[in-house]
Amino acid sequence: MVIIIGISMMVPAAVDLYYGNPDWKIFAQASITTIGLGGMACLACRSDIGPRVTARQGYVLTVVSWIAVSVTGALPLWYSSLDISFCDAVFETVSGLTTTGSTILSGLDQLPPGLLLWRSIMQWLGGIGIIVTALALLPMMRVGGMQLFQMESSDRSEKLSPRMRDMCLQIVLIYSSLTFVCLVLYRVFGMNWFDAINYAMTTLSTGGYATSDLSFAKFDSSLSLHWIAILFMFAGGLPFTAYAVVLRKRNIQAVIGNQQIKLFCLIIAGFTVLLTIRLTQISDDSLFRSLTMAAFNLVSVITTTGFASGDYLLWGPAAVMLFFFATFIGGCSGSTSGGFKMFRLYVVFTGLRAHFMRLRSPSAVVVSRIDRHEITSDIYNAVTVYVFLLTVSYIAVTIALGMTGLDLITSMSAAATSLANVGPGLGNIIGPAGNFQSLPDSAKWILDIAMVLGRLEFETLLVLLMPSFWRD
Amino acid sequence: MVIIIGISMMVPAAVDLYYGNPDWKIFAQASITTIGLGGMACLACRSDIGPRVTARQGYVLTVVSWIAVSVTGALPLWYSSLDISFCDAVFETVSGLTTTGSTILSGLDQLPPGLLLWRSIMQWLGGIGIIVTALALLPMMRVGGMQLFQMESSDRSEKLSPRMRDMCLQIVLIYSSLTFVCLVLYRVFGMNWFDAINYAMTTLSTGGYATSDLSFAKFDSSLSLHWIAILFMFAGGLPFTAYAVVLRKRNIQAVIGNQQIKLFCLIIAGFTVLLTIRLTQISDDSLFRSLTMAAFNLVSVITTTGFASGDYLLWGPAAVMLFFFATFIGGCSGSTSGGFKMFRLYVVFTGLRAHFMRLRSPSAVVVSRIDRHEITSDIYNAVTVYVFLLTVSYIAVTIALGMTGLDLITSMSAAATSLANVGPGLGNIIGPAGNFQSLPDSAKWILDIAMVLGRLEFETLLVLLMPSFWRD
Numbered sequence: 054m055v056i057i058i059g060i061s062m063m064v065p066a067a068v069d070l071y072y073g074n075p076d077w078k079i080f081a082q083a084s085i086t087t088i089g090l091g092g093m094a095c096l097a098c099r100s101d102i103g104p105r106v107t108a109r110q111g112y113v114l115t116v117v118s119w120i121a122v123s124v125t126g127a128l129p130l131w132y133s134s135l136d137i138s139f140c141d142a143v144f145e146t147v148s149g150l151t152t153t154g155s156t157i158l159s160g161l162d163q164l165p166p167g168l169l170l171w172r173s174i175m176q177w178l179g180g181i182g183i184i185v186t187a188l189a190l191l192p193m194m195r196v197g198g199m200q201l202f203q204m205e206s207s208d209r210s211e212k213l214s215p216r217m218r219d220m221c222l223q224i225v226l227i228y229s230s231l232t233f234v235c236l237v238l239y240r241v242f243g244m245n246w247f248d249a250i251n252y253a254m255t256t257l258s259t260g261g262y263a264t265s266d267l268s269f270a271k272f273d274s275s276l277s278l279h280w281i282a283i284l285f286m287f288a289g290g291l292p293f294t295a296y297a298v299v300l301r302k303r304n305i306q307a308v309i310g311n312q313q314i315k316l317f318c319l320i321i322a323g324f325t326v327l328l329t330i331r332l333t334q335i336s337d338d339s340l341f342r343s344l345t346m347a348a349f350n351l352v353s354v355i356t357t358t359g360f361a362s363g364d365y366l367l368w369g370p371a372a373v374m375l376f377f378f379a380t381f382i383g384g385c386s387g388s389t390s391g392g393f394k395m396f397r398l399y400v401v402f403t404g405l406r407a408h409f410m411r412l413r414s415p416s417a418v419v420v421s422r423i424d425r426h427e428i429t430s431d432i433y434n435a436v437t438v439y440v441f442l443l444t445v446s447y448i449a450v451t452i453a454l455g456m457t458g459l460d461l462i463t464s465m466s467a468a469a470t471s472l473a474n475v476g477p478g479l480g481n482i483i484g485p486a487g488n489f490q491s492l493p494d495s496a497k498w499i500l501d502i503a504m505v506l507g508r509l510e511f512e513t514l515l516v517l518l519m520p521s522f523w524r525d
Numbered sequence: 526m527v528i529i530i531g532i533s534m535m536v537p538a539a540v541d542l543y544y545g546n547p548d549w550k551i552f553a554q555a556s557i558t559t560i561g562l563g564g565m566a567c568l569a570c571r572s573d574i575g576p577r578v579t580a581r582q583g584y585v586l587t588v589v590s591w592i593a594v595s596v597t598g599a600l601p602l603w604y605s606s607l608d609i610s611f612c613d614a615v616f617e618t619v620s621g622l623t624t625t626g627s628t629i630l631s632g633l634d635q636l637p638p639g640l641l642l643w644r645s646i647m648q649w650l651g652g653i654g655i656i657v658t659a660l661a662l663l664p665m666m667r668v669g670g671m672q673l674f675q676m677e678s679s680d681r682s683e684k685l686s687p688r689m690r691d692m693c694l695q696i697v698l699i700y701s702s703l704t705f706v707c708l709v710l711y712r713v714f715g716m717n718w719f720d721a722i723n724y725a726m727t728t729l730s731t732g733g734y735a736t737s738d739l740s741f742a743k744f745d746s747s748l749s750l751h752w753i754a755i756l757f758m759f760a761g762g763l764p765f766t767a768y769a770v771v772l773r774k775r776n777i778q779a780v781i782g783n784q785q786i787k788l789f790c791l792i793i794a795g796f797t798v799l800l801t802i803r804l805t806q807i808s809d810d811s812l813f814r815s816l817t818m819a820a821f822n823l824v825s826v827i828t829t830t831g832f833a834s835g836d837y838l839l840w841g842p843a844a845v846m847l848f849f850f851a852t853f854i855g856g857c858s859g860s861t862s863g864g865f866k867m868f869r870l871y872v873v874f875t876g877l878r879a880h881f882m883r884l885r886s887p888s889a890v891v892v893s894r895i896d897r898h899e900i901t902s903d904i905y906n907a908v909t910v911y912v913f914l915l916t917v918s919y920i921a922v923t924i925a926l927g928m929t930g931l932d933l934i935t936s937m938s939a940a941a942t943s944l945a946n947v948g949p950g951l952g953n954i955i956g957p958a959g960n961f962q963s964l965p966d967s968a969k970w971i972l973d974i975a976m977v978l979g980r981l982e983f984e985t986l987l988v989l990l991m992p993s994f995w996r997d
């Protein structure tokens with residue numbers, strides 16, 4: 054049954070993507086509708102099979118569908134008028150679907166509009182796919198402490214399907230509405246329609262593909278556009294389940310009381326202040342412009358969007374390091390952003406507090422909670438495993454990139470930016486002003502794997518490498 | 526009572542160090558005897574007060590004595606004929622006592638021998654001090670999962686003192702004997718007496734101070750000297766309690782069966798093979814010479830010794846990254862080495878295994894053990910806290926160094942090398958062929974704190990910053 058669903062997911066996507074290739078207009082229209090339908094079908098199927106699929110089938114299905122979608126998604130790019138290699142086409146597609154947003158294309162301003170739209174659509178679909186995966190699949194597989202959210206979405210009832218399907222539909226609606234609002238605001242404040250549509254899709258999905266080599270610096274003169282982007286990147290980094298709860302209960306409490314969101318705001322505010330101080334030291338810009346630039350670039354990195362506006366590599370070594378470490382942080386779980394995520398950070402904080410409390414009175418029993426859910430030792434364990442897998446993956450990817458001949462900073466930041474699905478790295482080659490085109494093909498394949506690895510929270514993919522997983 | 530001990534520890538050290546300063550010969554002799562006596566007194570006192578001291582007193586005492594010893598140890602350097610600043614003198618002393626081995630001195634070959642000897646002695650004493658701290662103090666304070674070793678040394682009996690004092694004396698004897706054997710071997714295979722004495726002390730303590738700007742490359746032609754160094758650096762990275770058990774039971778089983786040691790050998794062997802392959806690719810040297818260089822530099826970094834022989838920055842980006850990450854690993858607990866340490870790595874591995882076993886059968890109860898001691902959730906928690914504090918400290922130190930104006934690679938590797946007490950960093954400034962002299966004073970003070978932080982396994986120092994620690 055699982056295989057049937059897998060095939061039914063891939064066939065329309067493959068066929069229709071292939072279908073549209075000779076003519077750009079047709080290609081773009083066909084893609085929108087078919088991938089849209091495929092995505093919907095996939096959502097519906099996933100929530101249907103949710104309770105019946107075994108853990109092993111779930112892992113295999115997830116990984117196989119990632120590979121299938123990536124390859125089929127790459128076909129139009131490969132056959133296009135662009136004359137790029139298959140490796141580059143796959144890289145661009147994986148980067149799009151994982152909402153990483155690293156690009157190998159340059160001269161974006163001169164590309165056919167259909168192609169640019171296709172890139173944005175991939176990110177937009179990738180974004181919604183990720184939210185649904187985080188909602189339906191990962192908690193069931195108990196990946197990286199995500200079982201915390203299993204209770205939340207199922208409300209302790211056994212019948213998962215109908216509630217889950219409702220929730221998914223709600224979230225698709227919310228995601229679409231937010232994109233539409235963002236689009237309208239972008240248009241009103243000065244973008245043309247084409248840019249507004251593209252940027253709205255890549256903002257909400259925290260993807261970060263742009264329609265210009267300048268990325269967001271194209272709108273350098275309009276600070277209001279920057280603030281719209283900040284707002285909607287931030288919105289893309291929040292848990293979409295919280296929006297759904299707000300809508301259902303008609304009560305803003307679910308957002309204000311959410312501990313992930315609180316922590317997220319706190320971190321963004323703190324870092325923005327630091328960066329603003331730094332910017333006012335080194336430039337003659339007004340305070341408001343400095344604040345805008347600091348907030349924009351920080352929110353862009355921390356929500357793993359990866360829009361660039363102004364080359365933050367010129368802000369001095371301390372700022373560069375702050376951006377490097379911020380790359381790993383990520384937004385809230387259940388959002389479109391990648392990275393370590395707020396709830397894990399919160400779990401670690403509570404663990405730390407519990408530890409220090411036990412240091413003072415060793416017999417004390419400390420129960421930590423996040424949004425009323427008790428954090429059990431199971432969850433601590435899972436978060437520790439996540440940290441370990443992240444560390445090992447990071448080291449392995451960095452060294453592998455080094456073996457392809459890249460320098461230290463490029464390797465280290467490329468590994469970070471791909472595993473956390475941010476997009477731009479550091480250094481001259483892949484920095485916010487650079488491009489992944491010049492990397493060797495082997496490095497691009499490594500980064501493909503890294504991007505998917507980060508998206509699937511490591512465990513889902515790495516568990517397939519364990520011999521014991523295949524034993525009965 | 527604690528205060529009295531603290532003062533009695535500091536007074537002889539301070540007085541006698543000051544006493545010897547005008548005359549180098551006298552200074553050197555006085556230092557050896559008084560610091561030797563002070564060290565012994567300190568050992569005896571520590572094991573005496575062990576059971577009676579409260580956790581809070583323990584923390585404060587540890588940190589205060591570190592500050593006191595660092596400042597008094599710096600006096601002879603400051604007043605010496607070298608004309609170095611107080612900041613530099615303190616840096617050199619802290620680097621010595623923590624067995625980090627980063628130096629601000631250049632032209633080592635021309636320095637007065639008394640001074641070189643004093644640097645080596647500081648490292649040697651630092652080394653034994655660290656073993657004793659790890660044996661007596663840290664397990665009691667439950668720092669970073671070290672409570673694992675509390676059971677081992679106390680054998681579940683309440684009366685800690687006599688056994689502990691015996692153990693400490695045994696370990697001092699073992700440490701001295703190994704140093705002596707190392708000294709004799711160095712002399713036999715071609716070093717002069719002075720070099721042999723100095724290098725023996727800085728090898729066993731995994732300190733890494735040299736008597737020449739070339740570090741170990743001075744003996745480039747003698748591969749046998751390299752292998753002696755490899756052997757004794759490795760010996761310094763093993764748990765000294767295991768030696769004591771071997772001696773007591775006259776049975777090598779304690780070393781062969783020890784899971785920390787197994788893992789340590791495995792990691793060293795694996796990485797050495799990789800590096801040897803790499804070296805044979807890039808150079809025309811014989812296989813044996815490549816193997817020697819690979820093993821020497823790897824063991825030097827992984828045991829946190831930091832001797833340099835051949836500039837491994839020239840071995841290509843992948844090798845450089847391997848060295849960067851190896852910086853953090855460290856040796857076994859209860860050794861003179863710094864870093865993350867084998868037992869924590871082992872604890873994380875068992876956690877990973879348990880996690881994946883629960884993924885397949887969620888109801889399974891998995892009990893993990895290390896050397897027959899059960900790894901409780903307390904210990905997992907403590908190791909997680911250690912990882913978190915290490916990460917936060919690393920990020921904070923890196924960004925702080927960046928704010929002093931250092932470049933990215935220097936900041937990142939200086940933070941790593943100081944927190945793990947390795948010694949040399951990466952890049953042109955502080956690489957194996959470089960020197961810490963040119964760093965700004967503010968960076969040196971930051972590194973002082975980082976070195977002590979790493980030595981005290983973070984928690985001991987950071988707990989003093991928590992307001993709740995000072996409340997009743």
Ligand SMILES: [K+]
Binds near residue numbers: 153260474
């Ligand atoms: K992105």
Ligand SMILES: [K+]
Binds near residue numbers: 625626947948
């Ligand atoms: K060292």
